[in-house]
Amino acid sequence: MSTNSPGVVLGLTGGIASGKSTVSHYFRALGVTVIDADLIARKIVEPGQPALSEIVETFGEDVLHRDGTLNRTSLGERIFQDADARARLGTITHPRIAQEMARQSAAAFERGEPWVLYDAALIVENGLYRAFDALIVVACSPQTQLQRLMSRDDLSRTDAQRRIDAQMPLADKLKVADFVIDNDQSLDHTQAQVEELFSTINERVRTGGSARTPA
Numbered sequence: 024m025s026t027n028s029p030g031v032v033l034g035l036t037g038g039i040a041s042g043k044s045t046v047s048h049y050f051r052a053l054g055v056t057v058i059d060a061d062l063i064a065r066k067i068v069e070p071g072q073p074a075l076s077e078i079v080e081t082f083g084e085d086v087l088h089r090d091g092t093l094n095r096t097s098l099g100e101r102i103f104q105d106a107d108a109r110a111r112l113g114t115i116t117h118p119r120i121a122q123e124m125a126r127q128s129a130a131a132f133e134r135g136e137p138w139v140l141y142d143a144a145l146i147v148e149n150g151l152y153r154a155f156d157a158l159i160v161v162a163c164s165p166q167t168q169l170q171r172l173m174s175r176d177d178l179s180r181t182d183a184q185r186r187i188d189a190q191m192p193l194a195d196k197l198k199v200a201d202f203v204i205d206n207d208q209s210l211d212h213t214q215a216q217v218e219e220l221f222s223t224i225n226e227r228v229r230t231g232g233s234a235r236t237p238a
């Protein structure tokens with residue numbers, strides 16, 4: 024997800040179900056272009072796409088529905104409990120996701136937008152945080168994360184915990200954060216933080232061409 028871009032690109036990350044999409048929604052409402060890795064990850068595995076053929080070669084026909092679409096539950100069961108399988112899937116999907124994210128950010132800069140946001144769960148895991156002008160980490164307590172994941176995706180405690188454990192602990196992501204959004208409280212509380220951060224970023228980009236805290 025290296026950006027190499029002419030404009031300012033911020034990363035937005037955090038653990039599964041920590042609230043990245045929720046935060047993205049509030050940034051979008053303020054007019055920010057948010058480039059969503061999960062959405063792109065879905066598009067690149069549509070029937071006919073080369074990534075889907077590579078997934079079938081690697082994981083077998085069991086990861087397909089009868090109609091030829093990807094069985095996400097089946098692939099999820101394989102990869103969330105097996106680090107090697109996750110790595111193999113990443114070699115198929117991540118370069119393609121990165122390429123499409125770069126294409127979308129270039130289009131936003133062509134339109135004259137001063138900065139864009141990349142929403143992706145694995146920015147820190149993949150060592151890509153240095154490629155961003157600044158990194159926003161969405162945080163909530165482990166209990167909140169587990170409860171929200173179980174209820175959103177209708178998962179058992181064991182399956183939800185397995186998905187959480189497939190990612191780096193929040194504490195490690197916080198170490199490399201430039202900005203933290205606390206999403207352990209109400210949605211209003213989160214929205215207010217996004218609005219304040221939006222002003223801070225705009226001001227820094229306008230005056231310094233970067234979103235980081237000036238040295």
Ligand SMILES: CC(C)(COP(=O)(O)OP(=O)(O)OC[C@H]1O[C@@H](n2cnc3c(N)ncnc32)[C@H](O)[C@@H]1O)[C@@H](O)C(=O)NCCC(=O)NCCS
Nearest residue numbers: 038039060061064095098099102109116143144145189190
């Ligand atoms: C395994 C798949 C099919 C499961 O699909 P499912 O619909 O159940 O989940 P969804 O795509 O909505 O992902 C939900 C969340 O799971 C987490 N997640 C997804 N892939 C991974 C992974 N390889 N490692 C760790 N966490 C992951 C992320 O927090 C993501 O936001 C899907 O997640 C996938 O294709 N993953 C590979 C692409 C990828 O790495 N995506 C992460 C964004 S870069």
Ligand SMILES: Nc1ncnc2c1ncn2[C@@H]1O[C@H](COP(=O)(O)OP(=O)(O)OP(=O)(O)O)[C@@H](O)[C@H]1O
Nearest residue numbers: 038039040041042043044045171175206208209210
């Ligand atoms: N502050 C909040 N209060 C109550 N519910 C919330 C709050 N923030 C998020 N949620 C809910 O928690 C769930 C997870 O949030 P969200 O989908 O935004 O997380 P995410 O980080 O984008 O997840 P993923 O990593 O799977 O893409 C959703 O059902 C969402 O509606």
